[in-house]
Amino acid sequence: MWTDFCTVVAIASNCICSIQSLALCLPHSCLCFHIRYPSRHFLRHYRYLELSISSTTFEVQKKRKESQNPQTPKLHFENRWCSNQMGIKDLLRFMKPYIVPIHIKKYAGKRVGIDAYSWLHKGAYSCSMEICLNSDSDKKWRYLDYCMHRINLLRHYKIVPVVVFDGGNVPCKSVTEQERHRRREANRELAMEKLKEGNVGAASELFQRAVNVTPTVANQLIKLLREQNIEFVVAPYEADAQLAYLSSLGTQNGGIAAVITEDSDLIAYGCKATIFKMDRYGKGEEMMLDKIFESEGCTPSFRNFDKELLTGMCVLAGCDFLPSVPGIGIAKAYALVSKYRNLERVLSVLKLEKKKQMPEDYFKLFRQAMAVFQHAQIYDGETRKLRHMKPLPLELLQSLDEEIDFLGPDMPPSIAVSIAEGRLNPITMEAFNYFSSEECRQDLKQIENNERLPRTEAVEVSGKDSCFMVFVGKDRERHIPDKRIKPVVGDKNSKEELALEKLITPLNVQRTNEDKTNLDYKSIKIPDNNPFKRRKVDEWHSDLTQSVDEEVSVTSEDECEELSCETPDKLLLKSSRKRKLNEALSEQMDNVTELISGITQEEDLVLLEQTPESQKSVSSKTSSVIGRKRVVGKENKRKSNCNNSGIPKNSILNFFSRV
DNA sequence: TCCCCGTTGATAT
DNA sequence: TCAACGGGGA
Numbered sequence: 001m002w003t004d005f006c007t008v009v010a011i012a013s014n015c016i017c018s019i020q021s022l023a024l025c026l027p028h029s030c031l032c033f034h035i036r037y038p039s040r041h042f043l044r045h046y047r048y049l050e051l052s053i054s055s056t057t058f059e060v061q062k063k064r065k066e067s068q069n070p071q072t073p074k075l076h077f078e079n080r081w082c083s084n085q086m087g088i089k090d091l092l093r094f095m096k097p098y099i100v101p102i103h104i105k106k107y108a109g110k111r112v113g114i115d116a117y118s119w120l121h122k123g124a125y126s127c128s129m130e131i132c133l134n135s136d137s138d139k140k141w142r143y144l145d146y147c148m149h150r151i152n153l154l155r156h157y158k159i160v161p162v163v164v165f166d167g168g169n170v171p172c173k174s175v176t177e178q179e180r181h182r183r184r185e186a187n188r189e190l191a192m193e194k195l196k197e198g199n200v201g202a203a204s205e206l207f208q209r210a211v212n213v214t215p216t217v218a219n220q221l222i223k224l225l226r227e228q229n230i231e232f233v234v235a236p237y238e239a240d241a242q243l244a245y246l247s248s249l250g251t252q253n254g255g256i257a258a259v260i261t262e263d264s265d266l267i268a269y270g271c272k273a274t275i276f277k278m279d280r281y282g283k284g285e286e287m288m289l290d291k292i293f294e295s296e297g298c299t300p301s302f303r304n305f306d307k308e309l310l311t312g313m314c315v316l317a318g319c320d321f322l323p324s325v326p327g328i329g330i331a332k333a334y335a336l337v338s339k340y341r342n343l344e345r346v347l348s349v350l351k352l353e354k355k356k357q358m359p360e361d362y363f364k365l366f367r368q369a370m371a372v373f374q375h376a377q378i379y380d381g382e383t384r385k386l387r388h389m390k391p392l393p394l395e396l397l398q399s400l401d402e403e404i405d406f407l408g409p410d411m412p413p414s415i416a417v418s419i420a421e422g423r424l425n426p427i428t429m430e431a432f433n434y435f436s437s438e439e440c441r442q443d444l445k446q447i448e449n450n451e452r453l454p455r456t457e458a459v460e461v462s463g464k465d466s467c468f469m470v471f472v473g474k475d476r477e478r479h480i481p482d483k484r485i486k487p488v489v490g491d492k493n494s495k496e497e498l499a500l501e502k503l504i505t506p507l508n509v510q511r512t513n514e515d516k517t518n519l520d521y522k523s524i525k526i527p528d529n530n531p532f533k534r535r536k537v538d539e540w541h542s543d544l545t546q547s548v549d550e551e552v553s554v555t556s557e558d559e560c561e562e563l564s565c566e567t568p569d570k571l572l573l574k575s576s577r578k579r580k581l582n583e584a585l586s587e588q589m590d591n592v593t594e595l596i597s598g599i600t601q602e603e604d605l606v607l608l609e610q611t612p613e614s615q616k617s618v619s620s621k622t623s624s625v626i627g628r629k630r631v632v633g634k635e636n637k638r639k640s641n642c643n644n645s646g647i648p649k650n651s652i653l654n655f656f657s658r659v
Numbered sequence: 660t661c662c663c664c665g666t667t668g669a670t671a672t
Numbered sequence: 673t674c675a676a677c678g679g680g681g682a
Contacts, residue, residue, distance in 0.1 A: 090663095093675080125672040146672080208672085262673090279671095327682080329663050663681085670674080 087264035088314040090330040092276065095267070097298050098291060102275065104157055104282035107257055111160040112275075113243045115261035116221065116232070119147045120213045122262075128211035129204050132188055147221050151230060153282055162246065162256050163225055163232040165218050166239040167419055167426035170376075172321045172368055172406040173238075184210045215425045219432050222422035233379060233420050236386055237408040241376030244269035245389050254381055260284070268314035268373050269389075270307045300334055304341060308374070312343040315369045316350075322369040325350060326357045343370070367399060368406050377408045379420045385413045 092099065104112075123146030124131055130140035154161045169177050191206035225232045235242035240263060248270075249255030258273035259266055266274045270289065278284035292302045292310070302310065316333035318324030324333070328350070336346045347363055359365070375388040375396075392404065411419075418424035423432055 122672065128672090142672090324663095327663065331662060661682085663679105665677105665679090667677085668675095 087320070088268055088330070089318045089324070091264040091267060091314060091317065094300065094330045094334070095287060095292075097300075098295070099276070099285045099287050102284060102286040104154065104159065104260075104275070104278060104284060106286075108158045110257035111162055111251060111255070112154060113246050113256040113259040114151075114154075114161055114163045115239055115243060115259065115263060115266075116147070116163045116165045116218065117213060117239060118260075118262040119150060120218055120221065121211075123147050124211045124213055124217070125208050129191075129207040131211050131217065132191065132207045141220075143217070144221055144224060148224060149280065150278070151225075153280070157282065161230055163221075163230060164239045164242050164246070165215075165222070165232065165234040165422070167235045167237050168408060169427065170237045170321075170372065170406070170408050172372060181212075184212050215427055216432075219422060219425075222432075226422070232422065233381065234422050234426060236377050236379050236411065236416055236419060236426070238265075238372075238376055240265045240269055240271075241372075241389060242378050244271045245378040247271045247273070248389075258286070264314075265320065265373075268311050268319060269376075270311065270373075300338075304338070308370075309337050309341065309343070311370060311373045312346070313337045315366060315373070316346070319369060319373075321372050322365050325354050325362065327354065364400070367396070371396060371400065371404070372407060375407065377410075379416055381420070384417050384420075386411060386416045 120143060123143030126146065127139050127142040129135070130137050131143070134140075151161050151163070187206045188210035191203045191210055194200075194203035194206060222232060222234070233242065240261070243256070243259045243261070244266060246254070246256045247259055251257070258275055259271050260275045260278050262276060264276075267287065267289070272290070273286060273288050275284040275286050289307075293305060294303075295301075296303065305313075313330075313333045315322060316324060316328055316336065317330040318328075328336075336349065337343070340346045340349065343366075347366060351358060351363075371392070375390050375392050377386050378389055379385075380387045388407070397404070415424065415429075418431075419426045424430070425432060
C-alpha cells in the first residue's frame with residue numbers, strides 16, 4: 001500500500017525525485033521502473049529523473065548531474081516498513097571500541113559455528129550470472145569452492161567447523177523477505193534485458209544484485225559437507241538463532257566457542273563471541289559479549305546493561321523484524337536504554353516523544369521482535385526436536401495474546417529432523433535427492449533416455465499418535481541414517497504404501513531445471529584450494545602420491561573421452577565388434593560371468609562402505625587418504641559409465657579390464 | 660550541538 | 673556491502 005501511494009504521489013505531483021528513492025518505492029508492476037531503473041553507471045551520471053505524465057504514457061527525462069539545480073525540491077520517500085536492512089543498523093560501527101582484530105587460529109582445537117548463507121552469498125557473487133542463468137558452465141560451482149576454501153582454512157588451523165544453514169522464513173520477517181525477493185526479480189529482469197542488448201558488463205552487475213541463494217543451492221554445499229563428514233545443521237528458521245543457541249551450550253553438549261558471520265543480529269541474539277569480516281587468510285574482527293558488560297571507562301559503556309537491555313537497544317535501533325521509529329538510531333536507542341534501564345519505561349517515553357511517528361501497534365511489534373531474539377525456535381540436536389531458545393514465560397504469552405506463530409509454526413519432530421539434516425527443503429518441503437552427484441548424473445541420464453526410474457520421495461505418513469517421514473525409492477536403506485525415517489520396501493500392497501496419502505512431493509514430479517543442473521557438480525570431491533604455499537615435507541609427499549592417483553584417474557577419463565571423440569561410424573563399428581565378441585564368448589563363459597557379477601556386487605558393496613558416514617576424521621592427512629579412495633571409486637564409476645556407453649555389464653571385456 | 664539519514668565512492672567477489 | 677561525509681531537523 002505504502003509503495004503504491006508513493007508512486008501515485010510521485011506521478012501526480014509531476015515531481016523531480018531522487019532516483020534511488022524512486023527505485024525503493026515504485027511497485028513491481030510499474031512500467032517506468034522496469035524501463036528506467038538505472039545501472040550503477042547511470043546512477044553516477046544522472047542523479048535525478050524528471051517524471052511527467054501525459055494522458056497515458058510516462059515520459060522520463062534524464063538530467064545531468066552537473067546541471068542539477070541544488071534547490072530542486074526532492075520528495076522524501078520513506079519505505080521504512082519494507083526494510084532492506086541486514087542486521088542491526090549501525091550496530092557494528094557503534095560497537096567499534098569493543099571490536100578487536102583477531103586471527104582465527106585463536107580458536108584452534110575449538111568448535112566454531114559458521115553462518116553458511118553469509119559465505120554462500122559472498123561466494124555467489126563470483127558466479128552470479130551463471131547461477132541466475134542456470135548455466136552449464138563449471139564457473140557455476142565457484143561458490144562451493146569459496147565456501148570449501150574457508151572451511152578448509154578452519155580445518156587447517158585445527159578448528160572444528162559447524163556449518164549452520166537458514167531454514168524456513170519467519171513470518172514476522174516475511175515483509176522484508178518479499179521486498180528482497182521483489183528487488184532480486186526486478187534486477188534479474190533488467191539483467192536479462194542488458195544481456196539481450198549485448199551489454200554483458202551491466203548485466204553481470206545486475207545479476208550480482210539478482211542472485212538468490214536458495215535451499216537448493218545451499219544443498220549442494222550440504223552434499224559436500226556430508227561427504228567430508230563436516231558437521232552441519234539446517235536451522236528450522238533463522239540460522240542466527242540456531243548459532244546463538246549453540247554458542248550458549250557447553251562444548252561437551254555440542255556447543256560452539258564462536259560464530260563466524262557478517263550479520264550483526266548475532267549480538268542481539270546474545271551470542272557470546274562473534275567474528276565478523278573473516279577474510280581468506282583467517283583474519284577477522286571479534287566481539288565478545290562478556291567484555292562489553294565488564295569493561296570500564298569505555299564509551300559507550302554497557303556496565304549497567306544486561307542481555308535483555310542490549311537486545312532491546314538493538315530492536316529500538318531497527319532490525320530485520322521491526323524498523324526503528326523515525327528519528328531513532330543506534331545512538332538514541334542506547335541513550336534511552338542507558339537512561340531508563342527498563343524497556344517498558346523506554347517505550348512509554350518514546351510514545352510521549354514520538355506520538356505521531358510511532359505506529360499504533362509498535363508496542364506489540366516490539367515485544368514480538370524481542371521474543372524472536374530471545375525465544376526463537378531452534379533445533380535441539382540432543383532431543384532431535386524443535387524448541388525455543390529460552391522457554392516462553394507465561395507473562396509474555398499473555399501479553400502477546402498467546403499468539404506465537406510469528407516465531408514460526410511448530411512442526412512434527414520427524415520433519416524438523418529431516419530439515420536439520422538437509423534432506424528436506426525447508427521452504428518448499430520437498431525432499432532433496434541426497435545421493436552423490438555421480439549417482440544423480442546417472443539418474444538424470446536415465447530420465448533423459450525416458451527410462452523408468454525409481455525415485456526417492458519424502459512422504460508424510462500420519463497415524464493416530466504419530467507422524468513420520470518415509471522415503472520411497474532406490475537404495476533407500478543405504479541413504480537413511482535416521483532410524484525413525486522408515487524405508488518403504490517395494491511391496492506395493494504394504495500398509496505403509498496404502499497410507500501414503502499426504503504426499504509432500506508428488507511422485508510424478510519433474511526435477512526442475514535448477515535441480516537438474518545443480519546435480520551436475522562434477523568436482524563434488526574436495527576442492528584443493530588451500531591458500532598456504534609453505535607446506536611441510538610430508539604434506540608434499542602425500543600430495544605427490546595423490547597426484548599419482550589422479551593421473552590414473554585422468555588416464556581413465558581420457559579413455560572415456562577417447563571413446564566419445566570417435567566418429568559415430570567408428571564407434572558403431574567398435575561396439576558391434578565388441579558385441580559380436582561378447583555374444584560368441586558369453587555362452588561359453590556363463591559361469592565366469594556369474595563370477596564377475598559376484599565380484600561386481602562385492603565391489604559395489606565395498607564402494608558403499610566408503611560412504612562419507614564412515615569417515616571419522618576431517619584432518620588434512622586423512623582427507624588425502626579419503627581422496628585417494630574416492631579417486632579409485634571414481635575410476636570404478638567411470639568404468640561403469642563406459643560400460644553404459646557400449647559394453648554390456650556382464651561382458652567378458654569387463655572381466656579382462658578388471659584383471 | 661547532536662545524530663539521523665541519504666548519498667557517494669571504494670572494495671570484494 | 674560498507675565507511676565516510678554532509679545536510680538538516682530537533
